[in-house]
Amino acid sequence: MKALRFNGDVLVTGANSMEYLKKIKYNKAFIVTGGQSMFKSGVINKVKEYLGNDEERIFVYSGIGKNPTTEEVKKGIESIKKFEPDLVVAVGGGSPIDAAKIIALIYEYPELNVETLTKSILPEKRYKTKFVAIPSTSGTASEVTNVSVLTYEDINLKLGIKSPSLRPDIAILDGNIPMTLPYNIAAETGMDALTHAIEAYINKTSDDFTEVLAKGAIEGLIEWLPISCNNKDIESRQKVHNYQSMAGMAFSNSGLGMVHGISHAFGGKYNLAHGLTNAIILPYAMKYNSRDKEVFKKFEKLSTAVGFNIIEKVESLNKELGIAGCIKDAGISEEDFNRDYDLLVENSMCGSTVANPIKIDIEVMKKLVKTVYNGTEIDY
Numbered sequence: 391m392k393a394l395r396f397n398g399d400v401l402v403t404g405a406n407s408m409e410y411l412k413k414i415k416y417n418k419a420f421i422v423t424g425g426q427s428m429f430k431s432g433v434i435n436k437v438k439e440y441l442g443n444d445e446e447r448i449f450v451y452s453g454i455g456k457n458p459t460t461e462e463v464k465k466g467i468e469s470i471k472k473f474e475p476d477l478v479v480a481v482g483g484g485s486p487i488d489a490a491k492i493i494a495l496i497y498e499y500p501e502l503n504v505e506t507l508t509k510s511i512l513p514e515k516r517y518k519t520k521f522v523a524i525p526s527t528s529g530t531a532s533e534v535t536n537v538s539v540l541t542y543e544d545i546n547l548k549l550g551i552k553s554p555s556l557r558p559d560i561a562i563l564d565g566n567i568p569m570t571l572p573y574n575i576a577a578e579t580g581m582d583a584l585t586h587a588i589e590a591y592i593n594k595t596s597d598d599f600t601e602v603l604a605k606g607a608i609e610g611l612i613e614w615l616p617i618s619c620n621n622k623d624i625e626s627r628q629k630v631h632n633y634q635s636m637a638g639m640a641f642s643n644s645g646l647g648m649v650h651g652i653s654h655a656f657g658g659k660y661n662l663a664h665g666l667t668n669a670i671i672l673p674y675a676m677k678y679n680s681r682d683k684e685v686f687k688k689f690e691k692l693s694t695a696v697g698f699n700i701i702e703k704v705e706s707l708n709k710e711l712g713i714a715g716c717i718k719d720a721g722i723s724e725e726d727f728n729r730d731y732d733l734l735v736e737n738s739m740c741g742s743t744v745a746n747p748i749k750i751d752i753e754v755m756k757k758l759v760k761t762v763y764n765g766t767e768i769d770y
């Protein structure tokens with residue numbers, strides 16, 4: 391038996407779909423966003439307008455950084471407690487959405503502590519607030535997942551918190567919002583989404599539902615991501631926005647794999663963008679994982695679907711999007727790598743590596759970490 395969840399109450403999609411906010415009945419709305427970009431692009435003003443522009447009933451909590459910290463979340467909790475809303479609207483990249491998820495959770499369950507969330511048993515549901523997520527980037531799929539990733543600065547670690555109560559009630563995929571994404575952000579976040587889809591597709595716990603969503607997302611992203619990066623037109627940006635969300639629905643049910651495990655180790659140590667490290671590591675991990683019979687068969691299916699060898703296709707997509715071929719070429723010096731090597735190997739064994747279709751032991755990981763750093767062939 392497997393219990394699947396794909397999203398909350400509603401998923402709204404299409405250009406100008408943010409107008410759906412007009413339909414939501416509420417008493418007080420608490421908007422959570424990042425730094426300046428959503429203000430500058432006029433998105434926050436539009437959100438306020440669609441909510442009725444009532445200054446007394448709307449509060450904007452802004453300033454969530456690139457990687458949401460526990461301190462930013464704690465400040466948000468203080469704010470939300472004072473304002474007492476029944477609606478939370480998270481607008482921006484994965485970071486403000488992830489932060490808002492925890493702010494809404496602890497607002498309702500004040501006995502929970504941000505510092506100990508990863509070790510706590512979390513409630514299944516929220517009742518106090520309706521939660522709307524409006525993503526501005528096309529990659530994390532936080533708007534449909536049950537995950538929030540917070541940065542615990544004191545221990546220098548990014549930790550994922552998982553609970554059904556963290557899944558937004560309403561996801562709004564308005565293609566107009568990611569229209570302003572610059573080329574490299576569109577490319578890297580799109581490759582994060584492709585990694586989600588591929589890791590979900592080959593995960594041993596995948597099922598008929600998650601496989602179809604993941605395979606559809608892979609085919610869609612391969613077709614539309616380069617167009618979206620190069621042309622920046624509404625059709626392709628909306629397509630990528632939709633496919634990344636499908637990838638999120640798939641992976642939050644079936645889990646990921648060692649691309650994310652190794653990626654978090656390098657990203658955490660050198661502050662490299664998550665999508666970039668995923669994109670670099672993905673083809674190497676695919677080659678290693680293809681020695682598993684079931685994974686090999688799935689890659690064959692994908693190759694037939696896209697009309698090219700799927701691993702070569704991912705490599706050529708990376709090249710086309712200007713993604714480095716290995717971590718060294720992304721600007722990490724040999725001196726730094728050699729000094730941090732043991733820690734990188736140790737951290738790469740954690741997180742999603744545990745869910746990889748082939749179990750990875752430490753001796754193999756030692757080789758894989760060198761492979762993705764130097765860009766060498768996998769001959770082991």
Ligand SMILES: [Fe+2]
Pocket residue numbers: 530582586650664668
């Ligand atoms: Fe990811």
